[in-house]
Amino acid sequence: MKIKTDKHERITNLNMATFLYASDCQITGINQVASNQKEFCFVKTDRLEELMWTYKFAEKDDDNLLVNVHKFTYARQYLLDRINE
Numbered sequence: 001m002k003i004k005t006d007k008h009e010r011i012t013n014l015n016m017a018t019f020l021y022a023s024d025c026q027i028t029g030i031n032q033v034a035s036n037q038k039e040f041c042f043v044k045t046d047r048l049e050e051l052m053w054t055y056k057f058a059e060k061d062d063d064n065l066l067v068n069v070h071k072f073t074y075a076r077q078y079l080l081d082r083i084n085e
Contacts, residue, residue: 007043007044008028008041008042008043008044009041009042009043009044009048009049010031010039010040010041010042011039011042011052012033012038012039014076014080016052016055016056017040017079018072018076018079019055019065019072020040020042020048020052020055021040021075021079022067022071022072022074022075023051023067025042025043025045025047025051026043027041027042028041028042028043029041030079030082030083038083040079051064
C-alpha cells in the first residue's frame with residue numbers, strides 16, 4: 001500500500017512516536033525502512049507538527065510535553081508490540 005507523503009509524517013524515533021501516539025495523534029502504519037529500522041506513519045495535522053516541534057525544541061518544563069504516565073507506558077508497549085510482530 002502506497003501512502004502519500006504529503007498527508008503523512010514519517011518518524012523513525014520510537015520515543016517521539018510514543019509521545020505523539022500518547023498525545024492522541026493518529027498513527028496509520030508502521031513500515032520497515034531498513035533491516036533494523038522501522039518508521040511510524042502519522043496523519044499530518046497542525047497539532048502533530050506542533051507536538052513534533054515541542055518534542056524537539058521546547059524547554060523541558062513546557063506543559064505541552066506532559067503526558068499521562070499510564071498512557072505513555074501503554075503507547076510504548078503497543079508500538080513495541082507492533083514492531084516486533
